[in-house]
Amino acid sequence: MDMMSRVQRALDQQLALAHSPSAPPRLIAALRHAVFPGGARIRPQLCLAVAQACGEDAPELTDAAAVAIELLHCASLVHDDMPCFDDADTRRGQPTVHKLHGEPLALLCGDGLIVMAFQALARAGAHHPQRLAGLIATVCTGTGAPDGIVAGQAWECEPRASLSRYQRAKTGALFVASTCAGAQAAGADPSAWRALGECLGEAYQVADDIRDVMLGSDELGKPAGQDAQHHRPSAAADLGLVGAVDYFRGLMQQAVDAIPDCPSRTAMRHLVWQESERLMPQSTCDRIHREYPQHRPAAVVAPRGALA
Template sequence: MDTQSRIERALHATLSAHEVAGAPHRLVAAIRHAVFPGGARIRPHLCIAVALACGDDDPGLATAAAASLELMHCASLVHDDLPCFDNAATRRGRPSVQAAYGEPLAVLTGDALIVMAFQILAAAAGKSPARLAPLMSTIAAGTGMPFGIVAGQAWECEPKVNLSDYQRAKTGALFAAATAAGAQAAGADPARWRTLGERLGEAYQIADDIRDVMADPDVLGKPIGQDASLGRPSAAHQLGLTGAIEHFEGLVAGAMESIPNCAGAPRLRALVKMESERLVPKAWCEDAARRVPA
């Protein structure tokens, strides 16, 4: 089965297991809205690519880890869109959960997705029970306190913020968890794979800052210019647009270099290259060079 199918089937199966008689209907619908149709599913793709590179000897566990990461990501998007944060009306080109179902159900959707992210791990640990605790710890560390995406979002509530700390937690943490979890799900040492995730995560956040300035809102699926209007730390504003693009390219190159020598390395390098071009199209780099004085 191809990776995309592994991810989508696992997400469908997890949600379906909770869509039973006696469940509150509107929360069921809000959760499905939060997860389907998805975005690029880049974290689960990365997790499974690393698991494959490490032999993928327990595919069920690797798929569960990938889906778990995606559910955490979806939870964070739903909570980030709440009125008290971005107050976003759209997400992935559709109404955000809070716009479609209201604020109370958006809060509960995020909560339920975080719980579900752990449920899917527990349900898949039958073949390799000893891998469950370290896998949970990795995904929890990428999500919660002190350095996960929840902590990253909390930096927006602090009077003083270090941009690098903020970005490492806000986006980098779950990417680092994705590569580490992919290795752990396949019984491999996660330490060798963490740098790849960290660099990609930082690159992804910077790409997000660049996209917030450069992208067509129809392509982005959400409004542009939010960082500036919400006073959020942004590499595009701190480094300038050309500086941010250069930094992005340096991080992608560093991510490629960090991939350990193994059978799956070419596939992973191709994934990183494709994803980086999707995030920051070459055309933008030329456009930025024209728009902004070097």
């Protein structure tokens, strides 16, 4: 079974556990709408890939870690789309949860997904108690304060925010959780995999900043131009489009270089480059260099983490 199919099956099994004659039907519908059909599922796939690279010996625990991370990501999107933040009409080409089910159910849906994430970890972790505490700590660090995705969203409420701090929290933190949790689920040291998550998380956000400028809402599957509209920190604004593209390429190379020596290192490198092409196709990079030369930065792009 390929990793995407494995992720989809694990998510479907987890959502099925919420179905009950005693459950509010509209809440169950909202939960499923928030999770399916889903996007690229890169975070849970990354978790699975790292676990396999570390000699996965507890697939049910790996699945639970991957599911928990994806459910937390989906919860953050539900809340992010609400009128108090982006007030977005679409997500992944579909109506957002609050547009389809109303604001009260959207709020409860996001809350329900957060609880469901930890339920998944608790169920699988009962059979691997020696690994559970570390997994929970990793997932909580990637989700809450001071540096998780909740903090990343909260930086949008501040009058000023450092671009690097904002990106590390809003996007990077859950990528770090993905790589580290994959290692922990396999009983391996997560520290060797942290740098890969950091590089990929920052690269993903830089690509999102570029796409927010370059693409229309139909192509994005969500409203375009949100960074400028909401005055958010943006790599495209700080570095210009050409500078942001060069920075993205550098981050993806650093991600490849950060993959530790392991039997599946070649496969991991392929996964990273495949994701790089999906996020920012070479044809798009070439077009930006060709059509937006005035957006080239005056200085060489800074190394990872130096944007402040």
